[in-house]
Amino acid sequence: MAASSFEWPWEYNFPPFFTLQPNLDTREKQLQSWCSLILSYQKHIKSHTLDVVEMQTSSLFYNKSIERKLSLESIYLILDRLEKKGHIEWLDKSKKQCYLMWRTPQEWGNTIYKWAKEAGLVNTVCTFYELTDGDDTAGQEFHGLEPDLLVKALKVLESQGKAEIIEMDESRGVKFF
Amino acid sequence: MRRRGIGMGAIKNKNLAQARFKDKGSELAEDQLNQMSKQLDVFRTHLEDFAAKHKDDIRKDPQFRKHFQEMCATIGVDPLASGKGFWAEMLGVGDFYYELGVQIVEVCLATSHRNGGLMDLEELRQKLLSTRGKRKQEISIDDLMRAIKKLKVLGNGFTVIPVGGRYLVQSVPGELSMDHTAVLQLAEDTGYVSMSMIRDRLKWGEERSHRAVDYMLKEGLAWVDDQAPQEKHFWFPALFSNLDQE
Numbered sequence: 001m002a003a004s005s006f007e008w009p010w011e012y013n014f015p016p017f018f019t020l021q022p023n024l025d026t027r028e029k030q031l032q033s034w035c036s037l038i039l040s041y042q043k044h045i046k047s048h049t050l051d052v053v054e055m056q057t058s059s060l061f062y063n064k065s066i067e068r069k070l071s072l073e074s075i076y077l078i079l080d081r082l083e084k085k086g087h088i089e090w091l092d093k094s095k096k097q098c099y100l101m102w103r104t105p106q107e108w109g110n111t112i113y114k115w116a117k118e119a120g121l122v123n124t125v126c127t128f129y130e131l132t133d134g135d136d137t138a139g140q141e142f143h144g145l146e147p148d149l150l151v152k153a154l155k156v157l158e159s160q161g162k163a164e165i166i167e168m169d170e171s172r173g174v175k176f177f
Numbered sequence: 178m179r180r181r182g183i184g185m186g187a188i189k190n191k192n193l194a195q196a197r198f199k200d201k202g203s204e205l206a207e208d209q210l211n212q213m214s215k216q217l218d219v220f221r222t223h224l225e226d227f228a229a230k231h232k233d234d235i236r237k238d239p240q241f242r243k244h245f246q247e248m249c250a251t252i253g254v255d256p257l258a259s260g261k262g263f264w265a266e267m268l269g270v271g272d273f274y275y276e277l278g279v280q281i282v283e284v285c286l287a288t289s290h291r292n293g294g295l296m297d298l299e300e301l302r303q304k305l306l307s308t309r310g311k312r313k314q315e316i317s318i319d320d321l322m323r324a325i326k327k328l329k330v331l332g333n334g335f336t337v338i339p340v341g342g343r344y345l346v347q348s349v350p351g352e353l354s355m356d357h358t359a360v361l362q363l364a365e366d367t368g369y370v371s372m373s374m375i376r377d378r379l380k381w382g383e384e385r386s387h388r389a390v391d392y393m394l395k396e397g398l399a400w401v402d403d404q405a406p407q408e409k410h411f412w413f414p415a416l417f418s419n420l421d422q423e
Contacts, residue, residue, distance in 0.1 A: 010291075015369075016400035016412045026397050029290055068404050 006044045009037055018068035020077070034070075034078045039087060043102040048146055049091070050100045052079070101149060108153035112142055113162050116176040125166060127173040236273065239317035246323065277316065277324040280305055281335075285348035293397035294349030295415035298322075298337065301346055318344070341365045345415055349396070356381075356389040361413065368417040369402070369410040 011017040011033050021027040041060050042050065052075060055061055062069040079098065082088045086104040091097045101108075112131065116122065119136065130136065132150060137143045142150070154174050157163035166173045234241045284304045288296060298318060305316060325346060328335040336347045340361045347353060353361075359379055364370045375386040390411050393399040402410040 014400070014412065014414065014417055015404065015410065016402035019401055019403040021400055023394050023397060026293070026394075026400060029397075030400075068402075 006041060009033065012037070012063060013066060015066055015068050018063065018070050020071070020074045031078055031081055034074075035082055035085070035087075038078065038082065038100075039102040042100050048100060048149070049097060050079075050088075051097050052076075053096060099148075101152075105149065105152035105156045108142060108145065108149060109156040109160075109162075111140075112153060113157055113176065115140055115142075116163075122176050125173045125175045127168070127171050129171060131174070237314060239315050239320055243317065243319045246319075274320070274324045274327055277305075277320060278328050280308065281321065281324055281346075282328070282348070284308065285335075285346065289348060292414040293399075294347060295398050295413070296346050296348065297415055298344035298346055321346075354389075356385065357393060360389050360393065361416070364411075364413050364416055369405075369412040371405070371408050371410050373408060 011030075017030065017033070021030050038050075038060065042048075052072075056069070056072065056075065061075060076095070079088055079095075082100070083090070083098075086106060087101050089099045089101075091099055103111075115137070116126070126134075128147065128150060132143060132145050132147070142153075145153075151165075154163055154165055157174075157176075158165055162177055164175045164177070166175055228235070231241070231245070235245055236242075281301065284301060285294065285296060288304070298321060302316065302318060302321060305321075309316075322337060322344075325335050325337055334348060336353075338345045338347055338353060338358055338361070340358065343365070345361065360370055360375065363374060363378055370390070372383075372386055372390075375381055375390075376383075379386075381389075390399065393413075394401065394411070398415070399411045399413055402412055
């Protein structure tokens with residue numbers, strides 16, 4: 001469905017892209033390309049979770065038209081790298097499913113903080129609902145953001161002293177500094 | 178005695194005559210030189226006239242530019258020999274190629290992460306045309322070759338390698354031997370080579386084939402594909418991107 005209109009990078013049709021490259025420089029380029037491909041693909045299908053076993057046979061890791069698929073070992077190598085960059089959190093110890101953020105909480109935090117400052121909301125309290133579903137944020141990239149991810153992003157801001165999460169009855173809000 | 182006297186005179190006369198001949202000789206040479214420089218002046222004026230008249234053509238029309246370059250080459254003039262001087266001032270021909278050179282370097286650097294610094298000349302031309310965009314000045318393969326030749330003064334970074342029907346630009350230092358070029362040539366149609374292809378078509382032994390392919394893997398020019406049906410394939414991004422477009 002949505003995947004059909006996704007614009008694959010040139011590498012996707014390049015058969016050796018699906019073989020882990022022995023040359024370390026080339027491998028580095030390859031892994032980087034895979035990282036950005038995974039993120040943009042997930043963004044395109046608007047997915048926040050990734051099931052490794054399930055994804056093995058999805059068109060992301062299996063290009064049917066050239067009959068090439070990425071090995072499980074390579075998939076894990078790429079996911080580990082994404083984890084180091086803060087894009088992934090494993091949901092189980094056996095690493096079967098992960099929470100995937102095509103933008104890191106840090107990046108989301110920056111986007112939200114920038115918006116709050118521009119909208120003159122410093123020193124005011126906003127509810128979480130206002131941030132993700134309010135009329136004021138319509139058209140913002142973080143409009144409709146998953147609650148979990150929102151909390152992660154705001155926690156980053158909190159640790160930087162740019163915001164404070166406030167527990168209110170029934171709902172939660174955030175105060176920007 | 179008398180005879181001896183005559184003899185002395187004769188020698189003197191001979192010396193005198195030789196001196197006169199010499200004078201006359203240098204006079205003639207001077208004349209010729211004058212004439213030559215006059216002719217050169219005339220030639221120069223004509224060339225200047227020609228250049229001024231066709232300045233726009235030279236800048237805009239790659240075909241014309243090529244003919245102009247060829248004409249200059251036949252009479253032993255290299256309009257690109259110096260950035261300053263008459264040519265650059267009159268035509269901006271020098272500037273044209275230097276500018277192009279800089280843009281070539283930019284494009285090659287920007288794409289080297291994907292092709293290991295080996296790029297199809299036609300692909301390079303397409304990329305340049307799209308980046309130059311606005312001015313819409315047509316550039317030809319011939320222009321690119323000349324500009325790349327000029328880049329040689331910066332060291333051995335840029336080389337044009339003929340591979341069958343096309344040209345590849347190599348923008349990373351590192352010599353490609355005849356063997357490597359032969360492998361590239363073999364891969365021209367498909368984008369890849371395999372050990373059996375090399376054995377059957379180039380008639381090389383195991384070791385020679387491996388040495389050539391290993392080097393190209395090491396330089397980042399080739400990628401391995403383990404999932405091909407029978408044996409490993411070695412792909413070249415520089416050749417693949419072109420297949421992609423066709």
